[in-house]
Every structure is written in C-alpha cells, then in structure tokens.
C-alpha cells in the first residue's frame with residue numbers, strides 16, 4: 001500500500017506540477033543509502049524504478065522490499081564507469097519499458113586518505129565512478145530521454161568547499177557540479193532538464209561505515225534528500241531547477 005501522504009503529494013502534483021505516475025526512472029547506486037531512499041520516495045509517487053547498482057543482490061533485495069509497498073521496481077546490474085555496462089543497461093530499459101523519463105546519477109564513492117597515500121588506481125576508480133560514470137550515463141540515456149526528460153546529479157557540499165583527505169572526492173564532486181551546469185546549458189534547447197542536488201551529510205553507510213564515531217543525529221535522513229529529488233522532478237513542464245542545496249540543520253560541512 002502506498003503511504004497516504006504520497007498519494008496526497010501525487011494529487012497535489014497533478015494540480016501544480018508534473019506528476020511522476022508511470023514515469024520510468026533509473027537510479028544509479030539504488031541498492032542502499034540515498035539511492036535506496038530515492039527509489040522508495042519516487043516509487044511511492046507512482047514512478048517505475050530501475051535500481052542499477054554494482055551490488056546486484058542488494059539491489060534485488062531492495063526491489064523486493066519496494067514491491068511489498070506496491071512499488072514497481074526492478075534491479076539491474078551496473079558499474080557506471082563501464083561504458084559497455086551502461087549501454088547494456090539502457091538496452092534493457094528500452095526493451096522492458098520502451099522509454100526513460102528520468103535518470104538520477106547517484107552512485108558515488110570516496111577514499112579518506114592524504115593525497116600522498118592515494119595511489120593512481122584509487123584516483124582513477126573514484127574519478128571513473130563519480131565523474132566519468134555520470135558522463136557515460138547521460139551520453140547513453142540521451143538516446144532514450146524524450147523532450148521533458150530529466151537528469152538529476154547528486155552533488156555534495158564537497159562540490160563547493162574542501163576539507164583534508166578527500167582530494168579525489170572533491171575533484172569529482174566539483175567536477176560533477178560543473179558537468180551538471182554545462183549539461184543544463186547544453187540540453188535546455190532540447191527540452192531536457194538537468195538538476196544538481198547539493199546534499200549535506202546524510203545517515204547512510206557512506207559516512208557511517210567510514211566514520212563510526214560520527215554522531216548520526218547531526219546528519220540528515222536520506223529520505224529528506226530523496227524528497228528534494230522528487231520535488232525537482234515534479235516541477236511544471238516550463239520550469240527547471242538547475243541547482244538546489246539540502247542540508248541537515250546541525251552537520252558542519254556548510255556554514
């Protein structure tokens with residue numbers, strides 16, 4: 001059963017913006033953390049969700065959990081940095097749904113280490129996943145996205161500020177924000193919307209596994225960021241939000 005507030009939201013959208021009912025939406029890194037929350041929130045609003053992740057079993061488990069909520073979700077294998085896999089994913093989406101309405105470039109990784117301890121393989125893995133991946137996904141998604149299609153890129157406060165021991169992560173997240181604005185400028189004429197969601201700290205394994213001493217109370221629930229993704233996807237046809245920032249009240253990565 002869908003949550004009653006999601007039903008209300010879907011009805012509200014029908015009056016003031018674009019409803020998500022029946023839309024086909026690919027969420028990369030959709031098996032856990034923000035990707036899992038995004039699949040849930042968009043699915044609750046009636047979208048058909050493709051959870052695309054390197055962790056296929058976990059994506060399948062999440063798709064099964066979403067099915068319990070009456071959400072239409074499937075899991076597909078994807079390494080966003082592998083162009084052949086990106087092509088195969090788009091072919092599978094075309095075969096199953098015949099179209100794609102939105103892409104959420106969410107998959108991301110980090111390695112916490114001083115620059116002297118990052119080797120070239122770490123650097124390349126992070127760049128490939130966080131920056132080359134979204135480029136490949138957009139390039140191939142554009143073969144399926146119609147006018148009115150939407151690309152959402154999950155950026156970070158790490159796209160605008162910098163702290164120690166995250167040089168590759170910062171380079172990719174600043175790069176992703178730049179890529180997002182470049183795509184917004186380039187694709188607007190084709191009727192494709194592009195949005196960067198600049199998120200502050202979230203209670204996901206991404207932070208909680210690496211920093212066990214962090215106080216989870218200073219972080220935001222990924223569901224709240226997922227609701228921001230739903231908000232930008234639900235704007236009226238003639239409006240686009242190129243960038244939005246969503247922060248927890250207490251976490252300190254933004255003043």
Ligand code: NAD
Nearest residue numbers: 029032033034054079080106107108156199201202204206
């Ligand atoms: P997470 O580690 O909990 O989840 C990331 C997901 O991406 C996992 O399911 C993982 O299997 C998948 N993934 C990793 N590499 C992949 C690849 N090559 N191809 C496909 N899938 C892959 O992380 P999260 O916190 O949910 O982060 C989601 C996004 O939000 C990331 O882009 C991250 O940079 C960004 N972000 C996170 C925070 C935070 O505080 N957690 C803050 C701002 C932005």
